[in-house]
Amino acid sequence: MTSKEVRAKFLEFYRKKEHAIIASASLVPENDPTTLFTSSGMQPLVPYLLGEKHPMGVRLANSQKSFRAEDIDDVGDNRHTTFFEMLGNWSLGDYFKKEQLPWVFEFLTDEVGIDPNKLYVTVFAGDKDAGVERDEESVKIWKELFKKKGIDAKDVELITEERGGELGMQGGRIFYYGAKKNWWSRSGVPMNMPVGEPGGPDSEIFYEFIHIEHNPKFGKYCHPNCDCGRFMEIGNSVFMEFQKQDDPPTGQAGGSFKKLPQINVDFGGGLERIVAASNDNPDIFEIDLIFDIIQAIKIVSCKNYEGADKVSMRIVADHVRSSVMMIADGVVPSNSERGYILRRFLRRAVRHADKLGMKEGALATFASLVAEKYKGVYDNINTNLIAIASEIQKEETRFRETLASGMKMFEKISKKDISGADAFVLFSSHGFPFEITAELAKEKGVKVDKKGFEEEFRKHQELSRAGSEKKFKGGLGGLSEIETKYHTATHLLNAALKKVLGEHVYQKGSNITVERLRFDFPNPAKVTDEEKKKVEDLVNQKIKEALPVSVEEMPLDKAREEGATGIFGEKYPDVVTVYTIGEKNNYFSKEICGGPHVKNTSELDHFKIAKEEAVAAGVRRIKAVLE
Ligand code: SER
Numbered sequence: 001m002t003s004k005e006v007r008a009k010f011l012e013f014y015r016k017k018e019h020a021i022i023a024s025a026s027l028v029p030e031n032d033p034t035t036l037f038t039s040s041g042m043q044p045l046v047p048y049l050l051g052e053k054h055p056m057g058v059r060l061a062n063s064q065k066s067f068r069a070e071d072i073d074d075v076g077d078n079r080h081t082t083f084f085e086m087l088g089n090w091s092l093g094d095y096f097k098k099e100q101l102p103w104v105f106e107f108l109t110d111e112v113g114i115d116p117n118k119l120y121v122t123v124f125a126g127d128k129d130a131g132v133e134r135d136e137e138s139v140k141i142w143k144e145l146f147k148k149k150g151i152d153a154k155d156v157e158l159i160t161e162e163r164g165g166e167l168g169m170q171g172g173r174i175f176y177y178g179a180k181k182n183w184w185s186r187s188g189v190p191m192n193m194p195v196g197e198p199g200g201p202d203s204e205i206f207y208e209f210i211h212i213e214h215n216p217k218f219g220k221y222c223h224p225n226c227d228c229g230r231f232m233e234i235g236n237s238v239f240m241e242f243q244k245q246d247d248p249p250t251g252q253a254g255g256s257f258k259k260l261p262q263i264n265v266d267f268g269g270g271l272e273r274i275v276a277a278s279n280d281n282p283d284i285f286e287i288d289l290i291f292d293i294i295q296a297i298k299i300v301s302c303k304n305y306e307g308a309d310k311v312s313m314r315i316v317a318d319h320v321r322s323s324v325m326m327i328a329d330g331v332v333p334s335n336s337e338r339g340y341i342l343r344r345f346l347r348r349a350v351r352h353a354d355k356l357g358m359k360e361g362a363l364a365t366f367a368s369l370v371a372e373k374y375k376g377v378y379d380n381i382n383t384n385l386i387a388i389a390s391e392i393q394k395e396e397t398r399f400r401e402t403l404a405s406g407m408k409m410f411e412k413i414s415k416k417d418i419s420g421a422d423a424f425v426l427f428s429s430h431g432f433p434f435e436i437t438a439e440l441a442k443e444k445g446v447k448v449d450k451k452g453f454e455e456e457f458r459k460h461q462e463l464s465r466a467g468s469e470k471k472f473k474g475g476l477g478g479l480s481e482i483e484t485k486y487h488t489a490t491h492l493l494n495a496a497l498k499k500v501l502g503e504h505v506y507q508k509g510s511n512i513t514v515e516r517l518r519f520d521f522p523n524p525a526k527v528t529d530e531e532k533k534k535v536e537d538l539v540n541q542k543i544k545e546a547l548p549v550s551v552e553e554m555p556l557d558k559a560r561e562e563g564a565t566g567i568f569g570e571k572y573p574d575v576v577t578v579y580t581i582g583e584k585n586n587y588f589s590k591e592i593c594g595g596p597h598v599k600n601t602s603e604l605d606h607f608k609i610a611k612e613e614a615v616a617a618g619v620r621r622i623k624a625v626l627e
Helices: 003-016 043-049 069-074 097-111 136-148 161-167 271-278 288-301 307-328 337-355 362-373 379-383 385-413 420-430 434-444 450-472 477-501 529-544 556-561
Strands: 059-067 083-091 119-124 174-177 183-185 198-208 231-244 257-270 509-512 517-522 549-555 575-583 586-592 607-616 619-626
Touching: 003 059, 003 083, 003 097, 003 271, 003 288, 043 083, 043 257, 059 307, 069 337, 083 097, 083 271, 083 307, 097 119, 097 136, 097 198, 097 231, 097 257, 119 136, 136 174, 136 198, 183 231, 198 257, 231 271, 257 271, 271 288, 288 307, 288 362, 307 337, 307 362, 307 379, 307 385, 337 362, 337 385, 337 434, 362 379, 362 385, 379 385, 385 420, 420 434, 420 450, 434 450, 477 509, 477 517, 477 529, 477 575, 477 586, 477 607, 477 619, 529 607, 549 556, 556 575
Parallel strands: 119 174
Antiparallel strands: 059 083, 083 257, 119 198, 183 198, 198 231, 231 257, 509 517, 517 619, 549 575, 575 586, 607 619
């Protein structure tokens, strides 16, 4: 089956089950300070999993672009990619286990046609510390489902991940694992979850490639969570029913769990992996979405897809694909945050392209191979194709300028273990991200002093910070003053929208430059001219009223009690800063916010909405100026 078919079948399957199909959010998350990239379909939905009403209803499904930079070291094997699409369906306080598990099973076996004999499932073994019971309800459902396919599914008593390798399959089809494997939250196991974070037990589905022999390097016996490659996870149903509490005595690990006000399902399945399973081919790089790039690399490099070259080809294909997706969503190579992740990916792709003997220029041409695959799915790749190819080309040219000299230096210094100082010179003078040096060293069988490198890096940062403080003193005052005004205008706008459109409005995203503010919020329909006028008038009236803006620190609970609004899904500390516009007992706006803000609304200029548009289904964006 092709990825287009599987994606379309999934969305159609859930559409028939009364799910609204929502658009994929951008890879660059709005309002989620916890992560740089969208890495699962649930991330943009956190406010709704916590109880906020979603404008499209209580049943949602989509295919979400996802990126996990932390998987970079695994790329090269047959099943890890850093970019992937996550097929997702959600119940927001609607259906639960007895609908979810049969549906996902039906989809995989009857729609995609996967042989149920090759499917294995895992369930949560329970966790005493978290006070959550083991998931026998799911086991019962799974048994029934397999039975209907003529399979007698035995559940295997408690296999911890560590003991899996000792105990093996034991003739089982349903396996209990602990929280490390079968509990899902954005921050992992129950212990690591911050107060307020939602999470819950999950049930994962694995596909067995029966031709792959177990590799004892990964444990004596094989089991579904073994990393040898015989089993591949293809889907995960999270029963998101708990929320971490702040009940003393907390400590880092403390906090019990309480049921969320609504009990949710969060399913995510890797599209690429489901396609690989449907073809019974364990090499994810051979599915239609990626294999064209591999074929192109083979032609350009005149090499075969085998041995060490195979690993380099997979790295090039994966990193180019991820880079195309990042650039399409607005990331450009730079030296900080997202931009630096993109830079690292492109430079590593260049390094492996070079290793394969490919000349400069090929990587940029692969962008069109990626774009072609997503026509009608993510059209921002095709519409931005030239700009995307040009960013890739520019970065390749930039890195190629120092790649040869860096390789020469590497040859010299790698006669013995590499010092932190030398690795830092490769970084600062030859543009080698640390991981490239580490990878080259590994290939050569020498060590690199990572700690020493980090030490050098820190010293260098301190020096340049001292330099830039001098340079900018006084220079930026004017700019930040304008931005401060826009901050306060954003609070006024948020409150005015709530008054004019209704209480469903909240800040979904916000961005401020010296020229304008940008504000995203949920609303089922376009904001009419009349409503826009009302909002503008209300904000301007509040500016005219010269309301005081006061700031106060208080415990989070108290802030919530007092009605302060905040950003849903945001993780707040125990003590928060609250800005109030207006009199304390008769305020116009009260928000949890880090500031800064003006002292009085009279400092703002005339407020005007410059643009109102849709950014996603049910999400509107306003750009406004002070003039
Ligand atoms: N959030 C879960 C995951 O990422 C299921 O969508 O696995």
